[in-house]
Amino acid sequence: MTTVYDVDASELIEKAAEELKSVNEIKAPSWASFVKTGMHKERPPIKKDWWHTRCAAVLRSVYTRGPVGTSKLRTKYGGKKNMGHRPDHFFRASGAILRKALQQLEKAGLVEQVSKKGNKGRMMSAKGKAFMDKIASKIVLTGKKPEQKVEKPMAIEKKVEEKPTQIEQKIEAKPEEKKEAKPKKTKAAVAQKPAAQPA
Numbered sequence: 001m002t003t004v005y006d007v008d009a010s011e012l013i014e015k016a017a018e019e020l021k022s023v024n025e026i027k028a029p030s031w032a033s034f035v036k037t038g039m040h041k042e043r044p045p046i047k048k049d050w051w052h053t054r055c056a057a058v059l060r061s062v063y064t065r066g067p068v069g070t071s072k073l074r075t076k077y078g079g080k081k082n083m084g085h086r087p088d089h090f091f092r093a094s095g096a097i098l099r100k101a102l103q104q105l106e107k108a109g110l111v112e113q114v115s116k117k118g119n120k121g122r123m124m125s126a127k128g129k130a131f132m133d134k135i136a137s138k139i140v141l142t143g144k145k146p147e148q149k150v151e152k153p154m155a156i157e158k159k160v161e162e163k164p165t166q167i168e169q170k171i172e173a174k175p176e177e178k179k180e181a182k183p184k185k186t187k188a189a190v191a192q193k194p195a196a197q198p199a
Contacts, residue, residue: 001133001137002133002136002137002140003133003136004060004063004064004132004133004136005064006136006140007136007139007140008139009060011139012056012060012132012135012136012139013053013056013057013060014053014056015135015138015139016056016059016060016131016132016135017049017052017053017055017056018052019131019135020052020055020056020059021049021052023108025104025105025107025108026051026052026055026104026105026108027051027104028049028051028052029051029100032050032051035094035097036094037054037077037093037094037097038077038078038079038091038092038093038094039081039091039092039094040078040079040080040081040090040091040093041079042082051101054097054101055101055104055105057077058073058098058101058102058105059105059110059111059124059128059132060132061073061076062102062105062111062122062123062124062128063124063128063129063132066111066121066122066123066124067114067115067116067119067120067121067122067123068121068122069120069121069122070095070098070099070102072121073093073098073102074092074093074094074095074098075092075093076093077092077093077098078090078091078092078093079091079093102122105122105128106122109125109127109128110124110125110127110128110131111123111124111125111128112124112125
């Protein structure tokens with residue numbers, strides 16, 4: 001059975017984001033159009049539908065790392081801030097965005113809160129796991145290339161034999177253009193030429 005681990009992460013997140021758009025519980029908050037995703041970022045996201053992409057990425061992180069909470073995800077999605085002439089400094093990602101994303105995914109029934117071996121956080125539900133594995137299966141099926149037909153050796157030999165004959169026919173079909181040889185001037189011809197009469 002195909003799982004999340006068998007496909008490219010970026011392709012899976014892109015396809016999952018498209019599928020999440022049809023889920024009613026996953027909606028971008030009113031502040032999503034102007035908020036930054038972390039202190040290390042200089043500008044807000046360029047994509048208009050970045051919220052669904054982030055939710056899909058969080059869903060994959062829960063699948064691969066669960067149980068996880070907001071704290072672990074803040075470190076995962078953090079980055080280095082450009083401090084000018086000073087050394088770069090690592091800052092964690094926005095907790096509000098990740099918390100809201102987890103809450104929406106939980107409301108949709110894709111993740112659930114658990115306490116496993118002393119670790120509290122969210123894990124994939126049966127519905128969420130089936131959702132991600134189904135998308136992974138689609139990617140594998142669409143990624144397969146159709147088999148190319150290999151020509152038989154006899155057909156290849158015929159093609160090779162036909163090529164020189166076609167070239168020969170073209171050469172024969174061309175009319176031979178011969179340049180007319182100009183008569184060479186000899187010493188006798190120069191001597192016979194009458195000298196120019198004086199005026």
